[in-house]
Amino acid sequence: MRLVRRGEIVEDRFLHVIDDAPVPEHGPVIVPAARLIADAADFARREDPTGVVWPNNRKIAELAPCLDRLALVALVFPSFRDGRAYSQARQLRENHGFRGELRATGQILRDQFVFMLRAGFDAFEVSKDADAAAFADVLRRYSVFYQPTADGRQSALRARLRAAGSERTSAGMQDVER
């Protein structure tokens, strides 16, 4: 497994706390959802970054009250076929305005990277080393996107409308913005 964060292969600075293992007082940690919800007040007092692993069958609305104190949310792809976390990611970014690290974890392969980025993920626990190394190449695969999402890439429809608008204002300008 390799962690790719904001396009770079990096060391994971977060300690993954499993089940009921003790949470250190200092240093970045990622804790299970049940711990976060049960000990919400304790985690709120923590000064160092706290993250949570949020299962894909639990509503994001339940996590919403904790979001402003969280540095990271890790969403789970138990298999690359199970796409529930794509919806959770978009809800976090687009409905709840979450700006912290949004990490994809589970079976993460290179052919999902573009979908995940568009859904709002910015960190990936990539299953195969070769896929992590290919990250930058994979991002270059596509330059056209039909849907507007919160990743900021312009949709084809908006690009066309802007091009049509600039055609009207400066005659002869055919260049379509991407």
Place this chain on the structure above:
Amino acid sequence: MYVYDELDRTLLAERVREFADQVRRRLSGELSEDEFKLLRLMNGVYLQLHAYMLRIAIPYGTLSSEQLRMLAHVARRYDRDYGHFTTRQNIQFNWIKLDELPAAMADLARAGLHGMQTSGNCVRNITTDQWAGVAPDEIEDPRIYAEILRQHSTMHPEFSFLPRKFKIALTASEHDRAAIKVHDIGLRLHRNGAGETGFEVIVGGGLGRTPFIGKTIKRFLPERDLLSYVEAILRVYNQYGRRDNIYKARIKILVHELGAEAFAAEVEAEWQAMRDGALALDPTAIANIARRFRVPAYERQADDPAAVAEARASGPAFDAWLGNSVARHKVPGYAIVTLSLKPTGGPPGDATAAQMDAIADLAERFSFAEIRVGHEQNLVLPHVARCDLPALWRLLDEIGVATPNVGLASDIIACPGLDYCSLANARSIPVAQELSRRFGDSALSRNLGRLHINISGCINACGHHHVGHIGILGVEKNGEEFYQITIGGRADERAELGALIGPAVPYAEVADVVEDVVAAYVELRARPDELFVDTVSRVGVEPFRERVYAAR
């Protein structure tokens, strides 16, 4: 038809490059078959009984002559000289080699064709009325909304790994030719009291092993909200649709288990959170898409030209075809012509490369270079000047696509069945072939009137047997092919699931039983023009059962 711009072409080229890389990684062993499976499915590549099968999307059933020629080329160059048009307005090739797939896809992309949205658990090819844009009774052209939905659902970042496949169909006519009530989402364009255009939204219809007629969850959705509302439905489904059991994973099961009202409430909550966001469709956005639909330059033509009257007088064959395969067009002097891909004794929906090339030429000469594919597995030339009908008929007859059986008993819908498909339990094609011989006589089938026979080779129902006026379902019993027969199904605006008429019968008896069902109808019908399906609806299944099974 819709003309691709630079953005559409770029995306397609990028997709072809990506797939070539995925095939390379599979061939080199970097990808396991399990990992590759999902990627090939996202490009329309299935592994069938004998070979890989490539399914190509024909968005809302519209093809240009150039595209049809490209399909002919692929049939000739990479397959065995023919293709099979499916019930979802797609075409499939049954004998493609894995290492030639990237080349075939690159060729297809040159004509703007691809296999995206033809398989996998994504939003599938958007379908609509094959008469869209030319039907006299439609309120607006549904293809514009179909294209908006096509773009929105292509490689959707949130909905490419749904619990199961997802099918959307639209209609804008009173008479539903797109079977919208048996789709995951059915959209019916209509106008409200204020004269505004919007959609009735129907969800949870579907066939397969648990058939349902869809339920209306919104009577009138304004057109500006089309994408946000569809997205809300998909988001609810993506999160709560079942993933534990492939047979319970379609949205129809979720709608059924939650109840349509509770489902609608979930959708409403999601929708309210996003309806005024980036997905709202303003009139400029809709106009931008509509603008790229090329509208034919119709000319002033006589509605009742002398050439047609002369041809009718010259013999019954033209007249039979005219009465059967030619429909009224919204523009005076023009006609909609259906090309039957159901020749007597032939496999339903197949076309040879030579036929495809010839039809592409005829479309160029007589139909503004446009061809449509309907879910009944026939082709349509949508803009034929009525004065050209006699000349066109002779040329269609020469290539074997002027059988005057459209909508009649030998116009059979059938899946590929056990001859090709790894899921099938029984053969479909030979059953269809035999029935088309039994009902091939045109005087007999005209006397029977509109009669849809639909055949599926397994419970997955690709041949839509539940909604056939007569439905035939192949099952396996102790290693032998048996067939269950239902009657009274229909897929139009009065959609209904057929009812079982009696015990399953062996392969050798299917055609006899169907003939007996039809004989019972002739005996039971109130008037010669009472349709089969109306007789069943009036008298019920029992009188049919008595007559058909009494002697068995």
